[in-house]
Structures are given as structure tokens and as C-alpha cells.
Amino acid sequence: MPECNYCDASFEAEGDYLEHLHADHDESELSRIDRRRVADHVGAEEDGEFPTGPVILGGVVLLTVVVLAYVMFFVNDGGGASGPAAASGDVGDVEKTPYGVGSVHEHGTIAVTIDGQQLDFSQQQYQLAADPFHFENGNGQQWHKHAQDVTLEYAMSTLGIGVTDDSVTFDGTTYEAGQDNVTVTVNGNDVDPSSYVLQEGDSIRIVAEQSS
Template sequence: MPDCDYCGDHFADEEAYLDHLADAHEGELGAIDRRRVDDRVGSGEADGVPTGPLVLGGVLLFAVAVVAYVLLGTGGGSGGAAVNGIAVAQTPGAVTGSAHGHGFANVTIAGERVDFSRPEYQRPREFAAFHFEGGDGRVWHKHADGVTLEYAMATLDIGVTADSVTFQGTTYSDSDPGTNVSVTVDGESVDPASYELSGASDENPSAGDRIRIVVQTEA
């Protein structure tokens, strides 16, 4: 029956004594007692189940979850991110001089066309991969591969899916009564999360993708 050298309490066995040291005298232990307590805690025997393997298993499961998220949860490509607070499934690759394309864009919300010539939409330094510039609100520029329609619109603070548009804090859904949402490129419906924009030379931007997003609502 060991006695505690720190407080004089009595204990039925060595294991109970070491548990007491760990709980009551953590900051007082000498080197020898510290090693004995560490050995006891490190053995991890609680109700006959070793905790060491459980901890290792938890670490391994966490690592697998992280890898699965990176490989599967981001939608591939360069991985997902938030742009202007809008979640996008794929971000473009590195901005390079070899990728330089142009096209036209028309986004009309409840009868009002969004004016991309306004300063808040002219942000080429902040969003080099996709932007409007030079005060031109019709021709878009892209300087990277893998620019999806979803990402492009997010740089303009517009959230878009195949059947919904979020603009200035309001989400318009095709399923809402009296609301019609159309998201097309060159007249064809597309999935903004996966559709990658194709651009043309600056001498002939009309040959690039024509983005048209229209939200119609009943008055």
C-alpha cells in the first residue's frame, strides 16, 4: 500500500498512486516520479483498452480524410476556394502570358443589364485570371487556363449555378414562382462550375465565348 510523498495519502496499489500523482501533483513531480507517471499515462490502459493505437488510428483517419477532401471534395483542377465570399468548385491555373483570351458578356438582372464598365467591376490587378479592364464593360479578358464560368462570375461578386443567380445579396432561383433564370454560353445552357471559358484574340473578341445570364422576374 504505497503512500504519497507529497500529501501523505494512502493507495491500494501502484497504479492508483500514479494516477493520483498525475491528477493532484502534476506541477510538483520530481524527475523520477515524472517518468513513472509518464510511463503510466503512456501505457494508456483504461478499462483494458490501450489508447495508443486508438490515437494513432485517429491520426491516420484524419490524414485520409484530408487527402480525400483535396482529391475529391474540391472538384478537381486547381481546387476549390472562396472568391469574394462565393464558393467555387475550381480555381484557374497560374496566370501566364500564353493564355490570353477575350469574349463578350451580358448579365441582365430583372430587366437591368449589369454595367461592367463601372469601377467595382474593373479589377484586373486583383483578379488577373479573369476581368474587365480599360473602362470596357463588354469584352472580358482571361489570362489563365481553367477559368470556369462560376469562377469568372465570382470575381464580379456574382454567384451563379445552372439554375440560380445571386446578385447584390439576393438569390434568384429558377424554381421560385415568377422567376426565370437562364445561364448560357454561345446560346447553350452550361454548368458554370465545370464549364471553362474559351477566349479569342483581342482583335476578334466576338469569336470568343459569349456569356449571357438573364434573370427575369414578374413585376
């Protein structure tokens, strides 16, 4: 069930949520991704009643966003993750990359602890780092998913974290199960990060700590 990122409202359907954003929130309040999703929805729903000027302007803006997204995902990093992961260069390539950005809107929670310190995803470098998976509005506990096939491996790579079923890599250090304390779970269950696709309400927990 979509929940509004800007107020306490919740909705049964994605279309109702986008109508709410369009009618009840000023465009300046919305994130870049939400503005694009609302523009796409309104342009499809209003069936010719929408003034042609805004439609043309929206098309130009959308085209610009698409071109920038293409450059970000396929030119700068060869189709891998954007954001902190691409900059760090130490988490490796992911096996599966998302598609259909803007086609879904799901949320969940996350807690990542490295050597006893919980990472703060409310920091600016983690906000809106990648279109398919990111954090918004300074909230570092709720993740947002806006694409199909967002695996746990891909999601973590956008944060500069490499995960496998038995290791975690962060800031140039790899923690290996068997010799370090390593936990990678979703909803309390062990998963294969390279194939597990995140779903609405998933709770991610990652712990990596070197054995003393």
C-alpha cells in the first residue's frame, strides 16, 4: 500500500497516490523522481485536456532526465550501480541490474552495522543516490524502490557495500563468514543477495565485524 512521503496519507493504489501528489502537494515539495512520476501519470490520465504547453515542457524535461539516467548508468559505470558504489570502485559488478525505473514504488527498512557502528543513511551522499533504490527526504531508515528486479546485491552496491551470501565488503575491507561476524538477512532469513529481489515491507539487516 503506497504511503505518502510528504504527509501521513496512504492509498490502495499507486494511481491514487500519484493523484494525491498532483492535487495536494506543490511541485517544489516533491523529489525529482516523484515529479517525473506525477508528470507521466497526469499526462496519461488527462486525455488531451492537459494544456499542450506543459505537455511539451514535461516531455523535454523527461527526455533530459532519461538522457542523464542513461549517462549515469551505462556510460559512467558500464551499466553497474550509480552513487557511492560507483565512486568507491571496490564492491565489484552486480549480477543483475534493474529495469523499468518508475514502474513501482515500494518501501522497507534497513540497518547496517560495520564494526559496531550503524551506518547513517540520512547523510547526503546516500540520499537519492540511484533511481532504482535510494533514500529520500533525509530519512535514513526507510529505503525506496522504484524499479523492477532490484536485488539486495544491487541495492547495497548503490550504498558502496558489497554483499554475498557469506561476505560483506565496505570501505576497502572484506568481512568473511567463518573468520568474522557476518550477517546478511532479509526479514530475519538468510538470502542470496545476487538473486533475492526486494519486496514491499522487506527489512534488511547487515552486520559485519572483524573477529578479535
